[in-house]
Amino acid sequence: MDQLTKLFYSLGLSPYYGIFVAAFLLAVIILAFALLYEGVATYVERKVAGDIQSRIGPNRVGPYGTLQWLADGVKLFLKEDFIPAQADKLIFRIAPYFVFVGSFLPFAALPLWDRFVPVPMNIGLLYIIAVTAMVTPGIVLAGWGSNNKWALLGGMRSAAQLISYEVPNAVALLIPVLIAGTLNLDEIVRAQGGGGGILRWFIFHDPFSFMAFFIFFTAGLAECNRTPFDLPEAESELVAGYSVEYSAIRYAFFYMGEYGDMFIISAMASAAFLGGWQLPLIDPLVKIGWLKAVLQLGIFLTKTLLLVLVMMWIRWTFPRLRVDQLMELSWKRLLPIALFLLMGAALWTVVFHGKGIYDLIVG
Amino acid sequence: MLETQELVINMGPQHPSTHGVLRLLLHTDGEIIVEAQPHVGYLHRGIEKIAEKVNYHQFMPYTDRIDYLASMNCNHAYACAVERLMGIEVPERAQFIRVIMSELNRIASHLVFFGSFGMDVGAFTPFLYGLRERERTLDLFEAACGQRLTYNYMKIGGVRWDLPPGWTDKCREFCDYFEPKIQEYHDLLTYNYIFMKRLGNIGVLTPEDALAYGVTGPNLRASGVAYDIRKEEPYDVYDRLEFDIPVGTGEAGAVGDCFDRYMVRIKEMQQSVRIIRQCLDMMPEGDVQARVPRVLKIPPKEIYFRAENPRGELGFYIVANGKPSPERLKIRGASFSNIHVMEKILPGLMVADAVAVIASLDVILPECDR
Numbered sequence: 001m002d003q004l005t006k007l008f009y010s011l012g013l014s015p016y017y018g019i020f021v022a023a024f025l026l027a028v029i030i031l032a033f034a035l036l037y038e039g040v041a042t043y044v045e046r047k048v049a050g051d052i053q054s055r056i057g058p059n060r061v062g063p064y065g066t067l068q069w070l071a072d073g074v075k076l077f078l079k080e081d082f083i084p085a086q087a088d089k090l091i092f093r094i095a096p097y098f099v100f101v102g103s104f105l106p107f108a109a110l111p112l113w114d115r116f117v118p119v120p121m122n123i124g125l126l127y128i129i130a131v132t133a134m135v136t137p138g139i140v141l142a143g144w145g146s147n148n149k150w151a152l153l154g155g156m157r158s159a160a161q162l163i164s165y166e167v168p169n170a171v172a173l174l175i176p177v178l179i180a181g182t183l184n185l186d187e188i189v190r191a192q193g194g195g196g197g198i199l200r201w202f203i204f205h206d207p208f209s210f211m212a213f214f215i216f217f218t219a220g221l222a223e224c225n226r227t228p229f230d231l232p233e234a235e236s237e238l239v240a241g242y243s244v245e246y247s248a249i250r251y252a253f254f255y256m257g258e259y260g261d262m263f264i265i266s267a268m269a270s271a272a273f274l275g276g277w278q279l280p281l282i283d284p285l286v287k288i289g290w291l292k293a294v295l296q297l298g299i300f301l302t303k304t305l306l307l308v309l310v311m312m313w314i315r316w317t318f319p320r321l322r323v324d325q326l327m328e329l330s331w332k333r334l335l336p337i338a339l340f341l342l343m344g345a346a347l348w349t350v351v352f353h354g355k356g357i358y359d360l361i362v363g
Numbered sequence: 364m365l366e367t368q369e370l371v372i373n374m375g376p377q378h379p380s381t382h383g384v385l386r387l388l389l390h391t392d393g394e395i396i397v398e399a400q401p402h403v404g405y406l407h408r409g410i411e412k413i414a415e416k417v418n419y420h421q422f423m424p425y426t427d428r429i430d431y432l433a434s435m436n437c438n439h440a441y442a443c444a445v446e447r448l449m450g451i452e453v454p455e456r457a458q459f460i461r462v463i464m465s466e467l468n469r470i471a472s473h474l475v476f477f478g479s480f481g482m483d484v485g486a487f488t489p490f491l492y493g494l495r496e497r498e499r500t501l502d503l504f505e506a507a508c509g510q511r512l513t514y515n516y517m518k519i520g521g522v523r524w525d526l527p528p529g530w531t532d533k534c535r536e537f538c539d540y541f542e543p544k545i546q547e548y549h550d551l552l553t554y555n556y557i558f559m560k561r562l563g564n565i566g567v568l569t570p571e572d573a574l575a576y577g578v579t580g581p582n583l584r585a586s587g588v589a590y591d592i593r594k595e596e597p598y599d600v601y602d603r604l605e606f607d608i609p610v611g612t613g614e615a616g617a618v619g620d621c622f623d624r625y626m627v628r629i630k631e632m633q634q635s636v637r638i639i640r641q642c643l644d645m646m647p648e649g650d651v652q653a654r655v656p657r658v659l660k661i662p663p664k665e666i667y668f669r670a671e672n673p674r675g676e677l678g679f680y681i682v683a684n685g686k687p688s689p690e691r692l693k694i695r696g697a698s699f700s701n702i703h704v705m706e707k708i709l710p711g712l713m714v715a716d717a718v719a720v721i722a723s724l725d726v727i728l729p730e731c732d733r
Contacts, residue, residue: 049487049488052488053487053488053491053492054491054492054495055491149370149372150372153372153394153714156393157394227485227486228485228557230485231715237380237714237715237718238714239378239379316487316488317486317488317551318485318486318555318557319481319484319485319486319552319555319557319558319561320484320485320486320557320561320715321485321557321560321561322561322713322715322716323394323713323715324713325560325561
């Protein structure tokens with residue numbers, strides 16, 4: 001960004017143009033990446049489903065069906081964008097944007113490689129938690145604006161669910177923050193490096209953070225409305241829940257939102273607990289700067305996408321919870337456990353001066 | 364002023380989990396059902412009236428359509444009803460073949476139940492596992508009669524064709540293949556924590572209510588009443604076969620809840636395999652058809668015959684009047700009674716439970732509406 005600013009300055013233009021152009025370019029790159037990921041993820045999801053269900057999955061478009069997601073995308077663009085006559089048209093129209101924007105904004109704050117975050121900010125973690133919450137109003141608006149009882153039920157379920165699960169989710173995320181002493185995601189990841197390899201990752205820092213990872217991942221599953229927590233859309237109960245009246249690209253926006261959320265939750269889990277772009281031996285072995293960055297990006301994406309794969313695996317294996325069980329799980333189980341873990345982790349930090357198990361053993 | 368109002372939801376006839384065209388009118392308070400009214404009749408085709416216009420033999424294909432997931436059983440019940448009315452003696456081999464087919468079809472039907480039940484509580488994968496095994500039974504039917512859904516295989520006085528060469532071996536192979544698969548279903552779905560929690564204590568049907576509403580079949584047995592027409596009033600060779608009647612045990616909650624209804628059907632599939640194995644061992648050689656005239660003219664008489672179908676008691680009440688077609692033919696479909704128990708057990712449950720209850724009762728609408 002600095003170089004762009006200098007370039008514009010040397011051309012006799014205001015450096016603010018440089019900032020603007022750089023920000024725009026960055027946004028385009030992130031959007032392109034997000035869309036590419038979401039497209040490929042739908043293909044992978046269908047292939048994973050096929051494998052689990054002892055069938056083949058998409059295999060017609062392109063070699064092994066790899067272009068299926070493009071065909072699906074084109075199809076969704078070409079379909080009629082239908083708005084029911086009785087719907088609240090404004091709300092109906094804007095709802096998908098909330099969902100999409102809410103799942104897209106966090107991409108800007110992910111720590112991609114050493115000392116690189118697309119939009120550097122010292123409260124990256126807080127920012128991500130905040131903007132992902134934008135998905136909820138989108139779903140509630142969709143449920144209300146559709147003027148459909150099933151959609152309304154879906155919207156109400158979603159509001160209750162997302163609000164409940166954000167609490168244990170955020171509390172579980174506070175534990176890595178506590179250990180690293182910062183909300184800056186880049187610094188959180190860097191704090192998980194050094195001698196000891198994967199034992200320096202926060203998931204292995206102490207017993208409390210180990211359990212916190214699973215709490216975070218479970219609550220995260222609920223936040224992206226994935227089975228076993230896919231109650232807002234619950235195909236067999238609410239037909240399709242909040243998205244029942246949506247068609248064409250507006251419908252696709254909801255799906256992009258869901259897949260975006262999956263990526264964000266997985267990325268957060270890998271950054272805060274699984275060492276982000278850290279992998280033992282990369283630091284001492286690779287000396288070339290750009291190669292290191294590429295490797296670290298690859299490591300980060302691999303960890304994230306593996307977690308996304310686990311989410312898909314869970315989706316095709318488990319039945320769905322009931323709405324009261326869902327609330328019970330959040331408020332009576334996950335939240336108390338998360339609070340207990342937070343206190344435990346705080347005590348650990350005080351007693352052992354912030355040292356992890358590895359540090360304590362090795363000295 | 365703020366006020367609250369009951370939400371009236373129209374569930375069906377187009378709804379993914381009403382299994383065809385059942386329509387439920389749900390009065391709900393938020394997610395909790397206050398009142399439920401099942402509406403039937405969307406699939407009425409006048410099969411009973413048709414019976415008065417065609418002759419006894421010609422009615423057989425229509426029985427396929429009473430319960431399309433268990434056509435063999437419907438064929439079987441109708442054929443037995445007319446034979447009893449006429450006093451026709453059916454060759455032994457044909458009786459064994461019929462029992463094998465009925466039990467195979469029971470397995471196929473329960474497999475569809477297993478799959479769609481899983482899907483209705485949110486697990487999509489079991490559906491494909493269930494249909495994978497059902498495919499094998501359909502292959503067996505196709506080998507025997509050329510059809511995969513509406514078989515029209517049995518006829519009054521026997522079965523239409525003898526089994527093709529090698530069929531019994533294939534059938535044994537299927538039994539060997541299928542039995543271990545039940546363990547797979549248990550691993551995948553039955554003992555899943557979420558699944559048991561979703562179904563235990565939900566939609567409890569007490570034995571008194573079940574009897575009062577005329578519920579039959581696995582739904583009644585799940586409520587703890589060991590009543591099976593194959594034992595009570597055996598037809599064909601059922602009295603010579605050994606099998607148990609699985610009843611609800613309240614494994615995940617109370618006796619007669621959704622989980623029991625699920626479990627009873629799974630156990631019934633095991634019993635069906637047992638019956639098929641015995642039949643294959645005991646089946647003699649010989650004719651597969653009795654000599655029955657082309658046009659049956661039955662003197663004025665009437666009969667009520669019932670058979671144990673996968674969904675309960677299928678009854679045929681036939682009034683003959685000496686003409687080639689019956690004066691009146693009344694079909695007693697099990698699903699009709701089973702649907703109406705919903706208005707008793709749904710209030711107080713949640714919308715998500717309603718889906719589980721509908722699926723666990725395993726109703727099929729063509730049988731209900733005829």
